[in-house]
Amino acid sequence: MAEHAANGWIGARLLRKEDARHLIGSGTFVADIRMSGLQDVAFVRSQMAHAKLRGVTKPERYAKRVFTHADLDAPQIVQAGPELSNFRQSPYPALASDKVRYVGQTIAACVAPTRAQAEDIAEAVTVELDELPAVVDVVAAARPDSPRLFESWPDNLYIKSTVTEGDVASLASAPVQVKRQFKMNRQATVHLEGRGVLAYWDARLNELVIYLSTQGAHVMRHGLAMALGLPENQVRVIAPDVGGGFGGKNRLMPEEIAVAALAMKLGHPVRWIEDRREHLLASVHARDHYYDLTIWADREGHLLGLAGDVYIDSGAYSLWPTGSFMEASMAARNLPGPYQMKHLKVNTFTVATNKAPMGPYRGVARPGACFAIERAVDEVAREIGREPVDVRRLNLVASHQLPYRTAGGLLLDTGDYHASLETVVGMVDLPALRKRQAAGEPDGRAIGVGFAFYTEQSGHGAAEWTKRKSRVVPGYESANARMLPDGSVLMHVGIQNHGQGLETTLSQIAAHELTLDPAAISVRYGDTAAGPFGFGTFASRSIVFAGGAVAKASRELLEKACRIGAHLLQTDVANVRAEHGAVHGPNGKVTLAEIARAANIRQELLPMGEQPLLEVTATYEPGDSGGVFSYGTHAAVVAVDPDTGKVEILDYAVAEDCGTIINPMIVDGQIQGGIAQGIGTALYEEVPYDDQGQPLATTFGDYMVPCAPEVPTVRIAHSVTPALCTEYGVKGVGEGGAIAPPAAIANALCDAFRAIGAKFNETPLTPRRVSDAVDRARNGGTAS
């Protein structure tokens, strides 16, 4: 039974509509689609990081089943990255043409009735490569004397830029100066369902149908149509159930273009289902930030400014549409965090290396920036001998200062940052923890507590994305509300659900506006042939944008229903109101179902001049498109074995504010799930490369993801400060959980070993890194 909140369906803990099919194994993911004549694709991939491609020899017996760059009907190379003239182009062919630039790059596609047979053929293909020096270290790669990935470039920089505010030179004589390096290593996005694509030519409709595991079917159709040289009305992209994305399914990828091109050529359906090895090798990689920073403060701990260099190891190519440029600019702009420092100068270097291309991953850039600034704040606190919490109290933007433009140029909108900090300090009982630390642990482990504050820009539209020179500007979302003759509602949205529960939350919003039960509303998405254009789910944008569009479409539909209802009740529209699925007048009511019947199939009942149908398509963008900021403070309590370096999280608490909540159950689920991924970044997940550019984690035996024993049940406290410019005051919540854990956990480790000054400035904090850091500190060094 659905649970109603006091405010109608807004805020109700409605159980999810999506669950029923998944609980009986009846979800439909791309790999579950069966089609007669379907054949599988296996790719031949580069085994070298950097090489000239001399030739591909096909096994004679299977020559017609192997396709190289020359065999595909020349898919276009789509320009990727921001629309900035100084952003260098890195043409990325679907199948390598003259060079390979990372281990795992696609060279040939092999087609066979089963994947196993396709892999047999792939193994029999011979590839001739002339090895070139591998470019692996990001800082060395940025130097002018480094071997280059692209001959036409003067160096390996996609772009460099500087973010400046105030005058950091004026801080030269500041009493406290802390210089540190921080590193957040390379990760994969690891959605449990790998990528997947199935394509065939539909002769009846004269169009290419592409089933794609994606976060945004409409944008991908645009990119695929450009790559294939087809008009967009001959490309239909369908995203069925999508088994997680986290950013990893939001870029146009070479395998997808190759499979679509093969479908056009072969005349039967073909598919490629990514396996886990391919995922870790050649899917979207993320993070890989290196910070070399100086932070200045006064003796009390007032932060004055910050300067330094940020290197982003972007891998071998830019992925369409945006590349990884946002990593650098967002990292730089988020470095001042929620603090009142006035001076900032950050040089950013977005660097090409012989590694898999970088894309977005939950939190995009902010986990790295948060790690750097929150670690730096703790370092300042140690330097002046104060509690890290006190230094935060001193520097956090106060609620009376909001809206506040940070030195990074972000306009923080609403909230009470101090309250969030105090709440979480109370939740973990800091004084009690200090006593426990002083007493020591009977098992010899060290206990530490760490705090980290984050903000999560969400719901940003045209103003923000045009500033970023984005190739595609996701400035709105759309909804098509259609009331059928029996009064049931189809709500087609341009957004894509892939675990966020949007079938549930968007139906709550529609139900709230239409005065219906959510059960009467069916939310549909993920088919470019059915729904209006939309951008998809990323950047914590869905509830702000798609929620707004659904609210607007529903309201406009209800307005028309009220006009028809008033006519049926023989009264003026000013005298009617909608309530409980009916339009009520002074002398009775008429249900929405009766109104829908009139509008759809009994036009003689309509008022004069009223058009038939109850159908509205609406787009929505918040009043201020610079974004609204969710925020919160994380606190981690850890126990660490100093000899083995094994870290156990004893307690994890969050005090957050994401504005008005549509469904509290789903919000808590997003926070808990985001924190689990943040714990992965902090302690476990890494794709290391050796100095030949060979990736060293290509199975779940080498790439550790946190499981149930490693992820505690997070204690969550909410406060609600509604946004001023969004429907109902909502803000996004999808990414926040993943932003702060690396910072909070690293700060907790530093706290645990503060007596010996061990520093934990590189993630993931594996047992090796932790025990090495303790060892170094014990032997007298404190270098990071």
Place this chain on the structure above:
Amino acid sequence: MLTVTLTINDDEQTHTVEPRTLLADLLRDRCGLTGTHLGCEHGACGACTLEVDGKATRSCVVLAAMCEGRSVRTIEGLRDDKIMEVLRRHFHQLHGVQCGFCTPGMLVMARDILRRHRKPTEKIIRHELSGQVCRCTGYANIVAAIGAAGAELDQGASS
């Protein structure tokens, strides 16, 4: 090619398979039982967990040929199962599902835990789940749902 006769969800079937054919691929590609998901294909993520002769088993590291004479039960074959009915209800009520990809394997493993442990503690559940990867939920609600199902089944058994 080999011939293998096995019982799948109470139905005895004979299939001709390659020696290398995985049990998971036989079920998904030949029997249309796509509720068994493949998340890693090297026995590490648990998404493909099903039952062979009543034991939770990873079907991505079992060859179809090894299942001669055995009884296989997939998520599709557990729709009327009493324990599964209780688990599904608690997974739903406690929000133990997000994208749904790990869910079938997670449920089969959860059922296995409840058959081996009467009213398991949180610690036991977390330990027993350590081979099941979920990337969305952060496990908390899954652990809680299994605990709640265990408590309910225990009460049902003792009353």
